[in-house]
Amino acid sequence: MFDILIVDDVAENLQMLQLILKCPRFRIRAATSGHTALQLIENQLPDLIITDIKMPNMSGVDLCRLLKADKRTNHIPLMFVSAYTDTDNIVEALEVGGVDYISKPFRPAEINARVNTQIKLLEANALQVKRQLSDALNQMVVGVAHEINTPLGTGITAASHLFGVIAELTKEFENKTLSQNLLADLLIQSNESIELCERSLSRVAEFVNLLKTISKAEAPAQPGMCDLVEVFKQLISQYHFDETGVEIKLMSEHSVLDVTLDANLLQLVMGNIIEDSINHGLVDKKGPIEIILRANEQEIEIHYVDNGIGLIDITIEDLLKPFVTSRRGNSGHVGLSTPVAANIISGALQGGYTVRSTERGIEWIIKIPMMRLR
Known part of the structure; x- marks a missing residue:
């Protein structure tokens, strides 16, 4: 369901637009002034805003400027409502960030067509974002797997070698054939394996800590x-x-x-x-x-x-x-x-x-x- 906010100081215009746009896919909210609209937007971001250009205290153009200057709301598309002959105001509205306009008197077919065009664009953008997130997630999973598997694999190999060294040491000791030179060599191999295990596990720990810092951005x-x-x-x-x-x-x-x-x-x-x-x-x-x-x-x-x-x-x-x-x-x-x-x-x-x-x-x-x- 798409959330559409309509802003107009004339109650009749609000009612008319709400009737025209009444649809199971849309949740319609209404505001009779720019200030009221800002309060509604603060509570919940709409997917689309339709605002009259000429309103007292805060015009639709002023409302658009405020929303486009805010990182939290500058992505929301705004459509303007204006008299068909009000060319100068329409141009100004589009220049400050409006995506389209609806002319008065209202023509239901035109309004639905223009609004549905914006909704299709929103759906296309959402699909693109979803694909980008999926690609980023896949890249992240592959990257994380590689960065963790590489040191873990090295650590497992070192641990396996250490196990073999201990087995050989135990066998030679039980058979009473353990020479001083062999003992020294096996101890060196053991130390090397332990150091390699420690370095590998430290790399994994450092990587996990680095992942934790990403959320801080x-x-x-x-x-x-x-x-x-x-x-x-x-x-x-x-x-x-x-x-x-x-x-x-x-x-x-x-x-x-x-x-x-x-x-x-x-x-x-x-x-x-x-x-x-x-x-x-x-x-x-x-x-x-x-x-x-x-x-x-x-x-x-x-x-x-x-x-x-x-x-x-x-x-x-x-x-x-x-x-x-x-x-x-x-x-x-x-x-x-x-x-x-x-x-x-x-x-x-x-x-x-x-x-x-x-x-x-x-x-x-x-x-x-x-x-x-x-």
């Missing part, structure tokens, strides 16, 4: 006052040079940058970007990673360069797709870090970014607006 931000420089110092402290072999240099115009944003989400974003560089872009070339911070009253800017190998055989568009590795042949890269970071920047943090592959490796320029405290 859609979660609302929780902004607060913080020192941007300190936020990055805390993040960088997690990456020890003696473990990663990668130096991370932090540069800022000022020693303290007081900003208003969600520090946890920002650390999640930059952590994913840094992890991608360390695990992937800096395999053959060891940085240093350089991060430059700037801020003004409106936004913060982060300039990130990893001084790595950049991209090989793929494009930036591929880099932003889930489960695409940023260098062919590196099976250790799970292919989700960059898409997660990009989604959080443009989603919860309401910012923007550019990313490119240069002679200095992967380069990000991230701009995030200051957020209002809740």
